[in-house]
Amino acid sequence: MTMTSDSIHTAHPLARDMTPAGNLIWRLVLVCVGTALAVSAFGLWIVGGAVGGGVVLLMKLGASLFMLLLGLGMIVCGRDAP
Numbered sequence: 001m002t003m004t005s006d007s008i009h010t011a012h013p014l015a016r017d018m019t020p021a022g023n024l025i026w027r028l029v030l031v032c033v034g035t036a037l038a039v040s041a042f043g044l045w046i047v048g049g050a051v052g053g054g055v056v057l058l059m060k061l062g063a064s065l066f067m068l069l070l071g072l073g074m075i076v077c078g079r080d081a082p
Contacts (some may be wrong), residue, residue, distance in 0.1 A: 009081070019074075026078075027078045027079070028078070029078075030074045030075070030077055030078030031075055031078035031079065033071075033074055034071040034073070034074030034077075034078060035071065035075060036071070037067045037070055037071030037074065038067070038068055038072060038075070039066070039071075039072035040067055040071075041063075041064040041065070041067035041068035041071065042064070042068075043063035043076070044058065044060060044064045044067070044072065045064065
């Protein structure tokens with residue numbers, strides 16, 4: 001299997017068939033959900049609730065990092081969509 005420049009720059013089949021209005025809605029959904037995830041990653045620490053042990057804090061850290069990275073990825077994908 002070889003990589004050619006044609007296979008690198010082709011869009012996803014669903015993205016090629018999407019209308020401009022559908023593309024705009026998809027990008028808006030990606031940016032909104034990504035922003036909500038990034039904000040909720042910080043909100044997880046601001047709204048502390050019950051203070052737990054070290055294991056709970058480690059799980060909170062992992063969940064907030066996951067939400068932050070996923071949210072930022074969705075924002076970037078929503079902004080760079082063709």
